[in-house]
Amino acid sequence: xxxxxxxxxxxxxxxxxxxxxxxxxxxxxxxxxxxxxxxxxxxxxxxxxxxxxxxxxxxxxxxxxxxxxxxxxxxxxxxxxxxxxxxxxxxxxxxxxxxxxxxxxxxxxxxxxxxxxxxxxxxxxxxxxxxxxxxxxxxxxxxxxxxxxxxxxxxxxxxxxxxxxxxxxxxxxxxxxxxxxxxxxxxxxxxxxxxxxxxxxxxxxxxxxxxxxxxxxxxxxxxxxxxxxxxxxxxxxxxxxxxxxxxxxxxxxxxxxxxxxxxxxxxxxxxxxxxxxxxxxxxx
Numbered sequence: 197x198x199x200x201x202x203x204x205x206x207x208x209x210x211x212x213x214x215x216x217x218x219x220x221x222x223x224x225x226x227x228x229x230x231x232x233x234x235x236x237x238x239x240x241x242x243x244x245x246x247x248x249x250x251x252x253x254x255x256x257x258x259x260x261x262x263x264x265x266x267x268x269x270x271x272x273x274x275x276x277x278x279x280x281x282x283x284x285x286x287x288x289x290x291x292x293x294x295x296x297x298x299x300x301x302x303x304x305x306x307x308x309x310x311x312x313x314x315x316x317x318x319x320x321x322x323x324x325x326x327x328x329x330x331x332x333x334x335x336x337x338x339x340x341x342x343x344x345x346x347x348x349x350x351x352x353x354x355x356x357x358x359x360x361x362x363x364x365x366x367x368x369x370x371x372x373x374x375x376x377x378x379x380x381x382x383x384x385x386x387x388x389x390x391x392x393x394x395x396x397x398x399x400x401x402x403x404x405x406x407x408x409x410x411x412x413x414x415x416x417x418x419x420x421x422x423x424x425x426x427x428x429x430x431x432x433x434x435x436x437x438x439x440x441x442x443x444x445x446x447x448x449x450x451x452x453x454x455x456x457x458x459x460x461x462x463x464x465x466x467x468x469x470x471x472x473x474x475x476x477x478x479x480x
Contacts, residue, residue, distance in 0.1 A: 197285055197287055197288055198243070199240070200239075203231070205246075206231050206240060213227065213251070213272065219299075219462060220272040220300075221300060222298045222299055222300060222403075222464070223252075223270045223271065223299075224402075225403055226238055226253035226270045229400060232433075232434075236380075237255065237256045238253055238256060239253070239254060241254060241282070241288055243282050248274070249274045253270045258290070260371075261292065261293040261294060264294045264469075266368075267293050268298060271298070273301065276307060280310070284314075291315045294471070295468075296466055296469065298464070300460070300462045305321050308467050316472045316473075317470065318471075318475060319469055320467070321466075322465070322468075323443060324441055324443065324466070325441050325443055326438065326441075326462070326463070327439055327441065327452050327458060328436060328438045328457065328460065329436075329455065330458055332427050332428060335427060338417070338420055345385050345387070346386075346425060347383070347384055348383060349392065350377065353377070353384070353392050354370050354374035356392060357373045357395065357408075360406075361373070373397075381397070381398050381426060381429045381433065382395065383396055383397075383425050385418050385421065393410050393418065394408065395408060396419075398426070402430070402435050402436060402438065404438065407419055420451060420455065423455065440464045
């Protein structure tokens with residue numbers, strides 16, 4: 197296992213990963229953030245260099261053992277056996293925590309489940325459709341009377357976002373969202389009292405997440421507005437426009453298709469790993 201710290205090697209890795217789209221996109225998004233200031237304090241692990249078979253991005257420092265939002269790994273591999281060996285290495289993954297692994301490749305769940313079983317860890321799989329916007333210049337026009345109400349999200353909004361996110365509702369998520377707001381591009385529509393009614397933000401993998409409008413403010417085009425404006429912001433900063441949607445979320449799929457987004461043939465997988473010792477906890 198090697199931790200890549202050399203900036204030249206990390207820049208080289210960016211170009212290498214581009215040759216392995218779409219399966220490498222999650223790792224690529226994390227690497228872009230690392231190479232552009234690393235606000236989320238992440239690092240890159242490989243099995244070897246330069247002829248790597250596995251790349252894993254991870255947080256540099258230990259976090260709350262219950263915070264699988266922050267304790268998140270993105271993986272890309274060229275050899276499944278090499279990935280399994282690196283995954284089992286406790287120097288690579290902290291198996292004492294609740295954590296998640298993200299990726300877009302066949303075999304990801306099966307290998308994780310095999311290793312997790314040997315370490316007395318439960319694995320929960322979620323599958324998503326992943327989309328990209330190849331050309332943000334093709335975004336539909338969103339001229340609207342609400343443009344003057346656009347703003348960036350503020351950490352004071354983290355509580356509202358935590359309450360409304362299907363993955364949220366806990367203190368770890370609220371802390372994570374506040375960190376994302378501080379580190380990465382976001383956008384929202386404010387009402388007359390300065391409160392967010394619609395928003396979208398990006399995560400440590402350069403992915404659009406939690407595009408949402410409060411129920412009483414829907415059917416005004418807000419979701420399209422915030423998604424489009426954030427996409428243009430990402431484009432201006434040299435980031436890809438990409439996101440994940442649960443397969444049953446038909447309204448979101450319809451929205452992003454109407455924005456000329458391209459849905460990838462490979463599924464995005466999120467695997468939440470929970471050590472058995474935490475499963476009996478009433479707080480989980």
